[in-house]
Amino acid sequence: MRVGRLMIATAILGWGAAAQAATPDCTKTLKLAMDPFTNLKITGAEHIAAAAAGTVLTSSNGQPLKSAMPAYCKISGAINERKGADGKAYAIGFEIALPDDWNGRLLFQGGGGLNGVINPPLGTQATDDRPALSRGFAVVSTDSGHKSNMGFDRSFMADQQAALDFAHASLGTTTLAAKRIIAAYYRRPAHHSYMIGCSTGGREAMLASQRYPDLFDGIVSGAPAMRTGYSNIATSYITVMLNQAAIKDASGKPGPAFSSSDKALIAKAVLEDCDGLDGLRDGVIAKAGACAFRPVRLACKGAKGAECLSTAQVKALDAAFTAPKDAAGAVIYPSFPWDTGVTASGNGIPGILTTGVPTPLGPTNVAMTIDLDARIQVVRADAVQTLTDTNAWTNLSTFLDRGGKMIWYHGMSDPWFSANDTQDYYARAAAANGPRFLSSSRLYMVPGAGHCGGGENSFNQFDLLTSLVDWVERNEAPKTIIARRESPTPAERPLCPFPSYPHYRGAGDEKRADSFECRGVSSAGG
Numbered sequence: 001m002r003v004g005r006l007m008i009a010t011a012i013l014g015w016g017a018a019a020q021a022a023t024p025d026c027t028k029t030l031k032l033a034m035d036p037f038t039n040l041k042i043t044g045a046e047h048i049a050a051a052a053a054g055t056v057l058t059s060s061n062g063q064p065l066k067s068a069m070p071a072y073c074k075i076s077g078a079i080n081e082r083k084g085a086d087g088k089a090y091a092i093g094f095e096i097a098l099p100d101d102w103n104g105r106l107l108f109q110g111g112g113g114l115n116g117v118i119n120p121p122l123g124t125q126a127t128d129d130r131p132a133l134s135r136g137f138a139v140v141s142t143d144s145g146h147k148s149n150m151g152f153d154r155s156f157m158a159d160q161q162a163a164l165d166f167a168h169a170s171l172g173t174t175t176l177a178a179k180r181i182i183a184a185y186y187r188r189p190a191h192h193s194y195m196i197g198c199s200t201g202g203r204e205a206m207l208a209s210q211r212y213p214d215l216f217d218g219i220v221s222g223a224p225a226m227r228t229g230y231s232n233i234a235t236s237y238i239t240v241m242l243n244q245a246a247i248k249d250a251s252g253k254p255g256p257a258f259s260s261s262d263k264a265l266i267a268k269a270v271l272e273d274c275d276g277l278d279g280l281r282d283g284v285i286a287k288a289g290a291c292a293f294r295p296v297r298l299a300c301k302g303a304k305g306a307e308c309l310s311t312a313q314v315k316a317l318d319a320a321f322t323a324p325k326d327a328a329g330a331v332i333y334p335s336f337p338w339d340t341g342v343t344a345s346g347n348g349i350p351g352i353l354t355t356g357v358p359t360p361l362g363p364t365n366v367a368m369t370i371d372l373d374a375r376i377q378v379v380r381a382d383a384v385q386t387l388t389d390t391n392a393w394t395n396l397s398t399f400l401d402r403g404g405k406m407i408w409y410h411g412m413s414d415p416w417f418s419a420n421d422t423q424d425y426y427a428r429a430a431a432a433n434g435p436r437f438l439s440s441s442r443l444y445m446v447p448g449a450g451h452c453g454g455g456e457n458s459f460n461q462f463d464l465l466t467s468l469v470d471w472v473e474r475n476e477a478p479k480t481i482i483a484r485r486e487s488p489t490p491a492e493r494p495l496c497p498f499p500s501y502p503h504y505r506g507a508g509d510e511k512r513a514d515s516f517e518c519r520g521v522s523s524a525g526g
């Protein structure tokens with residue numbers, strides 16, 4: 001951080017006298033800057049006053065938080081500052097929020113994309129309207145070892161240590177630094193440590209369980225980016241299958257595979273076949289595992305019309321929802337589930353049936369063919385990708401032997417990483433670790449939800465942190481999680497431990513969670 005000296009001066013001269021008598025002095029952590037062993041430099045320390053509800057933003061351009069935030073000391077730091085192979089300055093940048101009224105716990109806040117920015121350490125993910133900081137957690141966030149203004153700028157990987165830090169190393173380094181700062185600041189260590197992340201943060205949460213089994217007592221992993229090389233092949237494959245059915249322009253470039261009315265037709269048919277399987281036709285497909293929608297039933301008997309799909313469209317849909325395989329017949333990546341979000345076109349990443357337009361993930365993909373075997377060879381030969389991925393490692397014996405607990409969640413309409421892939425990892429981890437995995441781990445599918453949130457008809461607001469802490473510290477294993485939404489009308493719905501799902505009891509207010517019961521085999525007995 002280039003502002004380091006100025007901020008240190010400000011910290012020394014500034015607000016320290018204003019701190020309450022019972023509150024540790026933020027500036028005392030500055031002595032850590034001289035510790036040569038950790039190569040840890042404190043670059044800033046600032047006491048942040050308590051803030052009223054609705055006045056703190058999730059990020060500089062984010063949404064206002066509904067909860068009030070407590071007074072806290074914000075420490076900024078840099079670990080291992082150096083000049084990298086490409087001549088750029090590197091360090092693991094981090095911020096840690098140390099609330100005046102501390103609850104004795106640490107929360108590591110996972111990142112997103114390719115990281116490169118230090119998001120405000122608030123702990124908003126999977127905490128509904130009560131971020132971890134508002135509950136008294138000390139919260140740390142990090143750029144994972146490089147600076148970037150672009151979400152998918154890979155140039156830092158030219159530097160070996162920066163690549164290692166992104167792949168995994170910064171997680172351990174930052175967590176140890178956070179624990180050290182906490183112990184120095186409060187004069188006692190955190191009694192429990194937690195980790196929550198989604199997407200890249202979900203991958204980092206998996207890393208925490210797999211490669212740093214001693215660091216965390218409880219972990220939440222949402223929609224983990226566990227093997228992006230493979231998922232990128234899958235989404236490219238799906239788009240190519242759909243492009244083959246699209247109408248081409250004069251240059252041969254494919255437009256959208258489906259018109260708006262085509263997508264409405266598909267969405268209506270999927271609901272007709274699968275919405276009611278959970279006992280209630282409400283636009284939510286809660287029993288997706290039993291959804292057996294077949295596109296052929298929408299095939300035109302004659303010419304293409306508004307009420308049917310062309311033969312090419314049906315063929316493309318079948319291919320798009322079938323797992324791509326390599327030449328040897330091995331599945332490269334699981335298929336995506338039929339869910340309500342497959343035709344979504346909202347503000348987030350559009351549903352996987354939306355082609356012919358650029359998305360937040362990149363420019364319009366107009367490819368008409370894809371060589372799956374060539375692509376998979378490139379991914380397998382990519383050393384950084386291999387080190388970064390978390391799909392293969394399932395030995396969690398050290399983490400589980402320590403009593404570690406883990407909660408997973410994934411939106412069923414996530415168009416980037418298939419919810420089926422997280423289910424697949426969960427099954428493999430269960431097979432590898434035996435009953436102790438199932439007694440220490442839960443997976444919750446979120447019908448209709450997109451990538452780490454969103455979803456037009458989804459109950460996507462839920463608090464997993466409370467359940468995780470109760471599990472770790474009171475041995476109260478979670479069963480159902482009460483999820484809610486505020487629009488179109490406020491309503492609640494249970495999330496059930498996978499593979500069970502919430503089934504309508506047949507009577508009762510459908511806005512109330514207790515009108516539903518978890519059905520189907522569940523390790524949690526839910």
Ligand SMILES: [Ca+2]
Pocket residue numbers: 274275276277278279280281282283284285286
């Ligand atoms: Ca339903």
